[in-house]
Amino acid sequence: MTDAVRIGNMSGFYGDRVSAMREMLEGGELDYLTGDYLAELTMLILGRDRLKDPSLGYAKTFLRQLEENLGLALDKGVQIVTNAGGLNPHGLAVAIRELAGRLGLDAQVAFVSGDDLMKDATKLGLGNPLTANAYLGAFGIKTALDRGADVVVTGRVTDASLTVGSAAAAFDWGHEDLDALAGAVVAGHIIECGAQATGGNYSFFTEIPMGHLGFPIAEVGRDGSSVITKHDGTGGAVTVGTVTAQLLYEVGGPRYLNPDVIARLDSIELEQLSPDRVAVRGVQGENPPRDLKVSLNFLAGTRNELDVVLTGLDIEAKAKLFEEQFRAVLPAEPAELTFELARTDARDAVTEEQASALLRVVARDPDPAKVGRPFSAAAVELALASYPGFTMTAPPGSGAPYGVFEPGYVDAALVPHRVTQPDGVTVSIEPSPLRAAAAVDGDSPPPVRRDFGPTSVAPLGTIAGARSGDKGGSANIGVWVRSDDEFAWLNQTLTSELLGELLPEVAELTIRRYALPNLRAVNFVIEGVLGRGVADNVRFDPQAKGMGEWLRSRPVPIPVGFLSSGSES
Known part of the structure; x- marks a missing residue:
């Protein structure tokens, strides 16, 4: 041994x-x-x-x-x-x-x-x-x-x-x-x-x-x-x-x-x-x-989707027009039909791609007929009868089965x-004879507040790292810093309420918060943000892999001492 x-x-x-x-x-x-x-x-x-x-x-x-x-x-x-x-x-x-x-x-x-x-x-x-x-x-x-x-x-x-x-x-x-x-x-x-x-x-x-x-x-x-x-x-x-x-x-x-x-x-x-x-x-x-x-994985039906390109001026109005027209020409509306506008466009763009936004349309239904050819045909038929500059990233397909996780x-x-x-x-193999009812972790209590002196607004990621991922229909974001003083500030500052302000997409959801002082970290579990699992949800980032980096990009008032001194990794 x-x-x-x-x-x-x-x-x-x-x-x-x-x-x-x-x-x-x-x-x-x-x-x-x-x-x-x-x-x-x-x-x-x-x-x-x-x-x-x-x-x-x-x-x-x-x-x-x-x-x-x-x-x-x-x-x-x-x-x-x-x-x-x-x-x-x-x-x-x-x-x-x-x-x-x-x-x-x-x-x-x-x-x-x-x-x-x-x-x-x-x-x-x-x-x-x-x-x-x-x-x-x-x-x-x-x-x-x-x-x-x-x-x-x-x-x-x-x-x-x-x-x-x-x-x-x-x-x-x-x-x-x-x-x-x-x-x-x-x-x-x-x-x-x-x-x-x-x-x-x-x-x-x-x-x-x-x-x-x-x-x-x-x-x-x-x-x-x-x-x-x-x-x-x-x-x-x-x-x-x-x-x-x-x-x-x-x-x-x-x-x-x-x-x-x-x-x-x-x-x-x-x-x-x-x-x-x-x-x-x-x-x-x-x-x-x-x-x-x-x-548990269940087959839930068929899903089809398309990305419509919107270029130049009046992006919101163009998206609204397409949605109204598309809904009107569908023979039967699917059980679930979502329109998600991603404002990837920039003002006074020097390339056409930079001037364009994407409207993502996703249809889901237990009946494959409702999201197959009728869905695709409805989009194609609008090609010459909708907003100026109509185009799609690719021709719509016939749909594919999708599943849900529980x-x-x-x-x-x-x-x-x-x-x-x-x-x-x-x-x-017999299960452990020591099995018992597991205690349920409650949210960590707020710490005693300290004054860390003057602050300057900067992205949270200037001093904090983050790692995020999927947990079924929920997601977690772990945030850590690299000194004890930084953790004391992070622990009192980054509350569930502030997280909802920084990430408006999750503000109305249940957020659990846990402090892990030994790791100089706080961990958040955002319940239901991914719907019924990765294969089902139509969120831009379906596995929440980038959610932590989004959080790091958001500006917050950070003590000046942390910004000027730096931290050892």
Whole structure:
């Protein structure tokens, strides 16, 4: 047994850099290599694949990566753990065994299943979804690794479970090792999104040697503490800032729920040990929740859309005219019809593109006939009979099916968590005996106010970083600064009310606010801003990826001392 194991990441989503598996295997020493391929939208995509061909439903990219790198991983003794199995982990495991046979390799392959609840969805009160997958924990992965699996394929597990299962196997943790498990959850959350931990999507990117970013590594210790790093000579950087940004990605309150433990995000301590090495310590764990979250995707109907170009003067009047005419010529108005005007035009523009705005029109209906040819024909028929300069960015299409996401919850005892070993023996994994009702995080109370002296109006991002993302139909924005005094100011200044003023689109929605002093951060959860999930909503930024940067661009009165002194990253 060692004091620490090196767990790398090679994928943050289905479509991430294909060469990352080889780069991670060739770049330096690793004990485990994880790959995250699943997101709520990905499950819908895989669900459509499975409807067309029941043998599919997994991330085909992973199989192509493995064809080039399985022999290298076996030679180096690196065990691979991935959720690329998606909706069909058994199918992917069979494909890997066939691949290994063709390559003449002796690879021990195991797969974790039981997350797919489709057959029992109605009985469990989950309705009639296209996909229904419970987020499983880490102990199926641990069991597979304990039995000597070279490759472990899972369906829907929590993203962090890939790291937790690897560390739990290395140190033989049990359910009672809550702090260690919580530390591994935090390490897994940091590395799960690949290069986001090494400078990708980072607010202060001009301070980072950007380019071909390296993927992150968590050196996880026996007590669950970790050091986040990357292979020597790779691009990007690992700093307290890049780690903080990723810690704030797609989280809610201080309690970060996972099937095996609740990790307290407000207990995390970060320290820059040396270049590209950040220590993560002090993480406290609580008993895991009784229920598992379930990712539910439903087919909701057909969607069609078009972008109308409006150029020059009278933009608002042109948009109004087109909307009135378009509604009038539609044979039957769809169940949902939205018009969103994006004022991308500039006054006295020197190019036609800069003089133009876009009117986005989106139609949705359970009946594909209402948003297919009639929708497209209505737009085309107005080409010579509407506002001056009428044009579209592209001809309207015939529409496509779309889905909606809903979260569900099921008692973990009702979910058949299983792992099928390389020898074909299937083992049942019991849920944690420590499960309990999880406490609900309330909004953080307002701090004691301080006077920070004279202020000057400047964009919030002058001193603050932000990271935002989707959480089902909601979005989160984590905002952090880089000194204790700046945090004291941020915590008293950036309230939910001010956030609504700065981002008028969310002003009427429910906003939850949580302070995380150890990270010098505040996190906001904006409920319902994304409607019924990424595949459904028609917002300009459907996954809220840029919402944090929008917030950073907004001017606020900032203490002059912060603007003049600067802060260390």
